[in-house]
Amino acid sequence: MRLRASGLQFDYGGAPVLAGVSLELREGQLLGLVGPNGAGKSTLLSCLHGGLKPSTGNVRLEGVELEQLSRREVARAIAVVPQRCEVAFPVSVEHFVGLGRFAYSRFLGGQTQADLDAVEVALERMQLERLRRRAVDQLSGGEFRRVLIAQALAQEPRIMLFDEPVQQLDLRHQLEVMEFAREFARGAGQAALIVLHDLGLAARYCDELALLHRGRIVASGAPASVLTETALGEVWNVRAAIERSPATGALQIVAISPLHEVSP
Template sequence: MTDPAAHALTTSGLRVGYGGREILNGVDLALRAGAVTAIIGPNGSGKSTLLRTLCRLLAPDEGSVAVRGRALSTLRTRDLARELSFLPQAPTAPEGMTVRELVARGRHPHQSLLRQWSRLDATAVEAALQLTGLTELADRDVQTLSGGQRQRSWIALSLAQDTGILLLDEPTTYLDIAHSVEVLDLVDHLCVDLGRTVVMVIHDLNLAARYADDLVVVHEGGIAAQGPPDAVITARLLETVFGLTARVVADPASGRPLVVPVGRRRVHRSDHPHPEETGDTHVA
């Protein structure tokens, strides 16, 4: 039996489809509390569908999802929003909105007709800004920030929501490698230092292996593999799931698996002598 204290999210016999097409077929998962779990898989495999089902944006045709042992279907929307937060892919803020105003939206689940904005809400917003390194940018228009700063602003909103579980749909989309590392370092900090549970969809296999405690590989509507990166990332899995011929070596910096694709060998220009060096020139 799954221990609710050990697992933040669980699924049982999950079947999800839309548009007359089945996307997920009988998915059983148990995602560890206090860990970073990365969901990986080929394009169109159902990664984002799984993530959206975990936060009830999509309803399963069959099966169930539970958060800390409680069925999602039994929770009120406000109660669910106090359990987990969801950050969609490439979100955009309204024009003219400041970072502080955006982050303050994370407090909506904690307010009602009888409980309006309070000192507790203000404290939560300031704490989220500080944790994400955005205090000095709090009064800036979100649209004027760099890609990494904008993504940190959205994560700050999730932190202000004060949930133990964060679901992130491709948080590094459209970011260069430096900003991607900036965002994932923050994710690591939230998990290791603050005890948050993070479940994220990510395309970059090497970043997934570097930052995740556990990997979930989605393939053809099911789970092809699940576990720590060094057990999941193998040459055989890469060939079977991604159609990729690659070597898997140990990252010299982290010791984590590092995927090195094997492609056609390119011949450097220096390997091709210039025609003048061979005498193979032709004069018209």
């Protein structure tokens, strides 16, 4: 499935957060969305699944505007792994993952075999079988992240949007999440977009990067063409060295020192 945003503008009632963003997520692609704090990454991600409505521009899923689809139809195609999810009344892991099936539920009638199977597959894929009865507030950060991904998987989506999924994870879990994202994106008819702060992971795992700065995409394409020393200077305000890692062959970004901000 293909997701295409064109000319997105958005504001929360003040200065524009997105000032005309166009972006395309193609089948088989893992697209990294990078940019400094406050660039509008999370806002863009919300617009991409219809969670926020842009003031102008639109998002099309296989050519159909998201506005034309019900929230359930969207949730059956696009799953979001959010940064945070505070559960007011902590349910079990199994139940929480099962909520990913809401978009398939009918007005009357409980869970179908398809629901149970999808939850089982998701639990297994995220190695959560042993934790299924645990309350979701009794999990470590890494475990809860896996539970969030499992919930998204239970939606059986074609597109997954990850909002900073490796934050607060230890090294091993970071790599696992990135490998999962890449594997998902390679699945038939599937694609994924991932918001990342860690540029090294972004460069290593993503097929392409889109660099968001002050509500605009200022560069996009192969990681090496987006992450340049000039871009790091202009967008992140740091002096940086970009090298190839002998171990992984991927770009390695070393931020050396902050640059004094040039007044605009």
